[in-house]
Amino acid sequence: MRIHLTVWRQAGPNVGGAFHAYTAENVSPDMSFLEMLDVVNEQLIKKGEEPIAFDSDCREGICGTCGFMISGIPHGSQPHTTVCQLHMRKFNDGDSFTLEPWRAKAFPVLKDLVVDRSAFDRIIQAGGYTSVNTGGAKDANNILIGKDIADAAMDSAECIGCGACVAACKNASAALFTSAKITHLSLLPQGQVERTTRVLNMVERMDTEGFGSCSNEGECEAVCPKGISLKNIATMNKEFWKAVLQS
């Protein structure tokens, strides 16, 4: 396969960038999108040019490290798929794509397609944890949790923190990411201790980082590789006004 690419190139933070055109030759349909970029980069390195920087780690769709815009949609148009699990067999010979980094004030571009997502870490630090006694490992099922609740909590806990929700949102809002963690912990007994302070602290941090608010459009849910539902945001908002009334 031959693939035409228009890629955002930016040498570092706080400098300008621009789109550059590349052609990937001899692309195998078995390759993932990232492997296709690896091939492009090998060619660039041979020519003595700077390879295209992009993030990846597990390449199994579970770590949340990879991600960029493929022709205007985070992780490309295939639902529930990260770019590392997006395979070239889904495309046709001669297809063209525009690759761009996530764009948000809170996610500054570090280089090419790589952005700094430590804002997400700071939101988690603000409240995405539970306090437990340390000591010997507890027995499994020490705390009994109904299957329906465990399942619902898992649906929210599935978030891998890739940032596609922020990238897709017209307001660059981190509401889906933040609400997934708040919902996850609000469902479980371990999350009850910090329940009210958690939602206030995390929302406050989300704002400080410069993310926008939620307009309930649901672009985030549509692009989420894990299909995290917009309902999490409704839950966060409910948790929020309950916490405000209690504090």
Place this chain on the structure above:
Amino acid sequence: MRALRMLGSSVGTKIILAFTGLALFGFLIVHLYGNLLAFLGPASYNEHAHELISNPLIIPAELGLVALFLTHIVKAIGNFGKNRSARPQAYGVKKWAGGPSRKSLASTTMIFSGLAVLLFVVIHLKLFKYGPVYTDAVTGNRDLFRLLLDDFHKPGYVVGYVLAMLIIGLHLRHGISSATQSLGIVPESWTMQVLRGGMALAMLMAILFAIIPIAVYFGVIR
């Protein structure tokens, strides 16, 4: 106090927007009822208007309404500005994601439909509430029915009003269901029903409002 400060946060802002928006929608329903009385003739219409205006609670109610409206507007504009600044650099290429996304013409134009509603409300108050005062010879009350007929025999007014109602319908097409999400008051399993119901309610309300000027113009209300 922390609770108060948190009301200014992004989530607090959306909760205030949703609360004021739904309250304004509630007002519109009451207002629609009064308007539809025009189909029953001048007596019912004028009497309802007189009852409203002579109620001692009308001044506090009107002040409350103005407060809701202004809060909604101030919060909406501030929110729009913050959201804009959350993405200083625009995408070169950006597409709608499709799928479960509800992004629509309505959801992407909320600030514009909102500002159009504001413009409409100013014109509307000037035309009716603060418009010419005719007096009913029999009851001695204000004859708003005559004003209604006067205005909506002008085709320009009819077109303007129908257009304005379509815009309010658009604002509420996204607004009603969005507000229930923002407040988190809908049981999860009802999300889709509320979404569709909100859209239907918005359209129904816009159509019922828009029928009145049309009915006057074509002599159904006379």
